[in-house]
Amino acid sequence: MQCILNTLILVLALSFSRCSSSEIESYSNQTSLVSRHRREFPFFTIGRIANTQCTGVNGLLGTCQVRGECDANGGIAMGACSSLTNQAVCCVFKATCGGSGSNNVTYFQNSGFPNPYNGGGSCSYTVVPPDNTICQLRIDFGAFTLSQPNADGLCTVDNIQITGGSARVPVICGDNNGQHVYVPFSGTNSIQIRIATTGSVPFNRVWNLQLSLISCSSTFKAPAGCLQYFLGSSGSIQSFNYGQGANAALNAMMMPGTRQMANSNYGICIRKGVGICSVTYKVPTGDPYAFTVSGDAGATTPGTAAAAQRGADCTTDYLIIPNPTGVSTDRFCGLGFTTTTSNTPVFVMYYITNANDATDIGNRGFSLLYTTTACAVGTGK
Numbered sequence: 001m002q003c004i005l006n007t008l009i010l011v012l013a014l015s016f017s018r019c020s021s022s023e024i025e026s027y028s029n030q031t032s033l034v035s036r037h038r039r040e041f042p043f044f045t046i047g048r049i050a051n052t053q054c055t056g057v058n059g060l061l062g063t064c065q066v067r068g069e070c071d072a073n074g075g076i077a078m079g080a081c082s083s084l085t086n087q088a089v090c091c092v093f094k095a096t097c098g099g100s101g102s103n104n105v106t107y108f109q110n111s112g113f114p115n116p117y118n119g120g121g122s123c124s125y126t127v128v129p130p131d132n133t134i135c136q137l138r139i140d141f142g143a144f145t146l147s148q149p150n151a152d153g154l155c156t157v158d159n160i161q162i163t164g165g166s167a168r169v170p171v172i173c174g175d176n177n178g179q180h181v182y183v184p185f186s187g188t189n190s191i192q193i194r195i196a197t198t199g200s201v202p203f204n205r206v207w208n209l210q211l212s213l214i215s216c217s218s219t220f221k222a223p224a225g226c227l228q229y230f231l232g233s234s235g236s237i238q239s240f241n242y243g244q245g246a247n248a249a250l251n252a253m254m255m256p257g258t259r260q261m262a263n264s265n266y267g268i269c270i271r272k273g274v275g276i277c278s279v280t281y282k283v284p285t286g287d288p289y290a291f292t293v294s295g296d297a298g299a300t301t302p303g304t305a306a307a308a309q310r311g312a313d314c315t316t317d318y319l320i321i322p323n324p325t326g327v328s329t330d331r332f333c334g335l336g337f338t339t340t341t342s343n344t345p346v347f348v349m350y351y352i353t354n355a356n357d358a359t360d361i362g363n364r365g366f367s368l369l370y371t372t373t374a375c376a377v378g379t380g381k
């Protein structure tokens with residue numbers, strides 16, 4: 001049956017026993033179907049339902065499929081996706097604990113979402129790349145709140161671990177609404193996402209992860225070495241679990257802990273548009289904790305130029321901004337940050353934290369604004 005390819009045909013015509021390619025053609029445009037066939041067939045004919053991406057109720061992304069196909073595929077019908085027939089539904093795929101799948105996209109939500117989950121145990125989901133044309137998994141943390149790390153930045157109570165890709169993803173916990181990560185597939189090997197929570201520690205946990213497959217040829221594919229990839233010409237970048245308020249956990253010296261994740265070591269990249277030459281990073285106004293990466297935020301006034309440290313002073317936790325303009329070092333740490341511009345071929349920062357943030361007191365990580373700037377006219381670079 002060459003006419004039944006990947007898409008499904010609903011034919012409610014009686015004397016219609018054979019398909020030939022001339023009778024039902026492949027359409028990328030559903031709107032023209034009915035008018036095209038209404039004349040030829042006395043009985044109503046609905047053509048193919050193109051399996052395009054659709055937005056279901058609650059803004060969730062799905063695939064337009066015939067209702068029965070959606071059921072058979074384990075999806076959830078979330079509203080209509082075609083004006084031609086109410087049999088075409090926006091089919092949304094949700095991860096189940098212990099399950100696996102290849103659907104673009106899939107949502108991995110806590111039990112009872114959008115209500116919080118105040119329990120323990122672990123839930124794992126495996127993303128299987130459909131073939132070797134898929135290079136990366138993008139995980140958008142639409143909502144993500146787990147308990148805070150311990151005072152040293154270790155996610156000992158709750159955490160998310162993402163394994164199986166060809167690059168390491170740090171263990172993450174705490175408040176991460178709006179964050180994202182890119183994980184490169186290692187060939188056609190699967191990637192596992194595991195969220196573990198400790199039921200004996202009461203806490204309102206919420207997660208809603210959107211899992212998208214990125215094709216190897218996609219313009220949205222992140223450059224190698226980028227755990228995060230920002231596509232806008234300007235925007236805001238925060239370290240994982242950056243937030244208002246200190247981590248309430250106390251360290252061994254009975255001092256307030258850090259919000260930074262220990263053992264971070266990752267690249268944060270910004271798309272360099274055509275004709276763009278440099279990127280500038282600065283702290284937002286009104287937040288003295290916007291760059292509190294190393295040191296004692298209780299003993300030093302954070303957010304001042306005097307509290308900013310650079311170069312050889314940065315040995316435990318720091319940000320690397322390659323080739324910064326007018327600065328002789330690329331390492332930034334301490335409790336303040338002065339506006340910095342870089343014009344490297346790839347716009348990237350590296351965020352490094354060591355295994356034990358015990359010497360960091362009251363730190364929150366970083367929250368930086370970036371803007372990209374066009375090349376000077378006439379230089380061509």
Ligand SMILES: *[C@@H]1O[C@H](CO)[C@@H](O)[C@H](O)[C@H]1NC(C)=O
Nearest residue numbers: 027028029030031032033035
């Ligand atoms: C669908 O086809 C109609 C008629 O050919 C055309 O006017 C319209 O622009 C097409 N829509 C899309 C989204 O391609």
Ligand SMILES: *[C@@H]1O[C@H](CO)[C@@H](O)[C@H](O)[C@H]1NC(C)=O
Nearest residue numbers: 053104105212213214215218
């Ligand atoms: C998967 O869906 C996302 C979100 O719409 C889209 O950007 C991406 O191109 C899709 N991937 C593939 C392989 O079609």
